[in-house]
Amino acid sequence: MNYDKVFYEIYPLGFCGALSKQPHNIRHILNFIDHFKRLNIDALYLAPIFQSDNHGYDTQDYFRIDERLGTNEDFTAVVDALHAQGIKVIIDGVFNHVGRGFWAFQDVLEHRHESAYQDWFYLNLDGNNGYDDHLWYEGWENHYELVKLNLRNEALREHLFAAIDYWHDHFKIDGLRLDVAYSLDQDFIKALRHKVNAYDDFMLIGELLHGDYNRFVNDEMLHSCTNYECYKGIYSSMNDLNMFEIAHSLNRQFGKENWCLYRGKHLLNFVDNHDVTRIASILKDPRHLPLVYVMLFTMCGMPCIYYGSEWGLEATKQKGSDDNLRPFIMKPEYNELSAHISRLALIHKNEKALYDGDYENIIINNQYMAFKRQYANDNIYVAINISDQVQTMHIAQGQARCLYHDQSYDLANVELAPYAFALLKKE
Numbered sequence: 001m002n003y004d005k006v007f008y009e010i011y012p013l014g015f016c017g018a019l020s021k022q023p024h025n026i027r028h029i030l031n032f033i034d035h036f037k038r039l040n041i042d043a044l045y046l047a048p049i050f051q052s053d054n055h056g057y058d059t060q061d062y063f064r065i066d067e068r069l070g071t072n073e074d075f076t077a078v079v080d081a082l083h084a085q086g087i088k089v090i091i092d093g094v095f096n097h098v099g100r101g102f103w104a105f106q107d108v109l110e111h112r113h114e115s116a117y118q119d120w121f122y123l124n125l126d127g128n129n130g131y132d133d134h135l136w137y138e139g140w141e142n143h144y145e146l147v148k149l150n151l152r153n154e155a156l157r158e159h160l161f162a163a164i165d166y167w168h169d170h171f172k173i174d175g176l177r178l179d180v181a182y183s184l185d186q187d188f189i190k191a192l193r194h195k196v197n198a199y200d201d202f203m204l205i206g207e208l209l210h211g212d213y214n215r216f217v218n219d220e221m222l223h224s225c226t227n228y229e230c231y232k233g234i235y236s237s238m239n240d241l242n243m244f245e246i247a248h249s250l251n252r253q254f255g256k257e258n259w260c261l262y263r264g265k266h267l268l269n270f271v272d273n274h275d276v277t278r279i280a281s282i283l284k285d286p287r288h289l290p291l292v293y294v295m296l297f298t299m300c301g302m303p304c305i306y307y308g309s310e311w312g313l314e315a316t317k318q319k320g321s322d323d324n325l326r327p328f329i330m331k332p333e334y335n336e337l338s339a340h341i342s343r344l345a346l347i348h349k350n351e352k353a354l355y356d357g358d359y360e361n362i363i364i365n366n367q368y369m370a371f372k373r374q375y376a377n378d379n380i381y382v383a384i385n386i387s388d389q390v391q392t393m394h395i396a397q398g399q400a401r402c403l404y405h406d407q408s409y410d411l412a413n414v415e416l417a418p419y420a421f422a423l424l425k426k427e
Helices: 026-038 072-084 103-114 154-171 186-196 228-240 244-254 286-298 336-350 352-356
Strands: 007-010 043-046 050-052 059-065 088-093 097-099 143-148 175-178 203-206 268-270 302-306 358-365 368-375 378-385 391-393 399-402 408-410 414-416 421-426
Touching: 026 072, 059 072, 059 097, 059 154, 072 088, 072 154, 088 154, 097 103, 154 186, 186 203, 228 244, 228 268, 228 286, 244 358, 244 368, 286 336, 286 378, 286 421, 302 336, 336 352, 352 368, 352 378, 368 391, 378 414, 414 421
Parallel strands: 007 043, 007 302, 043 088, 088 175, 175 203, 268 302
Antiparallel strands: 050 059, 097 143, 358 368, 368 378, 378 421, 391 414, 399 408, 399 421
C-alpha cells in the first residue's frame, strides 16, 4: 500500500448543487480536474454517492448513484477522467445503516412477517415507532431515519459485498471510506478486509473519532482512519497559543518511544470536513491559517483538503442541518492560500521523510515549536512560530536549506518572523 497520497474531499450532493437546488450532474467534477492537478492532489474522496432518501447517508440502493447526480454512466466518465490524470477515487461506504427508503426495509414494512429481509435489521414486529409503522426498529444513535443494519446476517453481507464488487469491477474505484466505522461490527470489517485484499492497491479508511485507533487500524481490518485527535489539537493549539497540545498528541501517536501508539501507521489527517466547522471560521487569528496547513502537510499521515477550504471558504456547523458546510461550487478559486497549499502538497509528495518518516519533538514552547521528520539519512526539521514576535530557535547543528523558501539556514540559529515557518532539510 502506497501512503504518499494527498487527498481532496468532495461532498457531491452539495458540490454539484443537489442540496441547494442548483442541480449539476456529477460530471461537474470534470470542470475541477485542472484545479486538482494544480493543487497536486493524488486522490479524490467522494462523500456518499449512492441513491439515497435525503443527505446521502440514508441509502436506498447500493448499486446506483443518486439520481440527483446523474447516472452510473456519468460516474464512469468521471472516474475514467480522474484516473487518466493519475487521481485515485475513494467513495463512502455507508454500511452501518440505510434510509427508510431502502428497498429491503420497504419490503419489511409491506410484508412484515412474510418478508425475507426481517433479519437484515434489528426489528420487533410487535412494537411501534415515531413513524407509526406498527413495528419497532433500531436507528443509528437514535436517528430513526437511519435504519441500523444487522451486519451478522450472511445474506445482507453478500448483498453489500456484491455491491462493493460492482463498484470495484465496473468503475475501478480505489478504496472505501467506511462511514461511522466505530459503530461497525468488527467481524464485518475483517471479512471486508479479507475480501478487498484480493483487489490491487485498494484502501480501506475508517471514520474513527476517539479511543485507540489500533482496535480498527491493523493488518486484519482498516489501512487507515480519520485522525480526529490531531484535528482538534491543531486548531486549539493555535487558538489557545499553546503548542504543547499538538506536540503532545503527535508524540503520543508517532514519537520514538516504544509506548507511542501509531508508529508506522498512516492516519488520514484533516483540518476540516463535511461534518465540522470550516477551519477559516474556527480560527481566532486568520494569520494562523497558513500555519495550520504547514502542520497538516508535515505531520505523520496522509493530508486531506476539504473542498473550498483551500481558498479560505468559511462556514459554521449549525444545529439541525449541515448544508452550509456542503455548498454548491460553480468554479474553483485560486489565491495565495491555494498556492501555499499546492506548494506544501508538492513538497510532501517529494519528501519521503514527510509521508513515511519518524517523528521527534525538538523544541516545544507555548507559541512556537520545532519537530523532526527522518527517513534513512534524510532529516527535515519543521519550525513554526504562531506568535506576533520574532522567535529564535536552536534546533540542531549544521546547515539546512528550506524546502519552501529555497533559503539556507544555520540550524543552531533559526530566526523566524512572526507567524512564519521553515521546512529545513539538513544538508
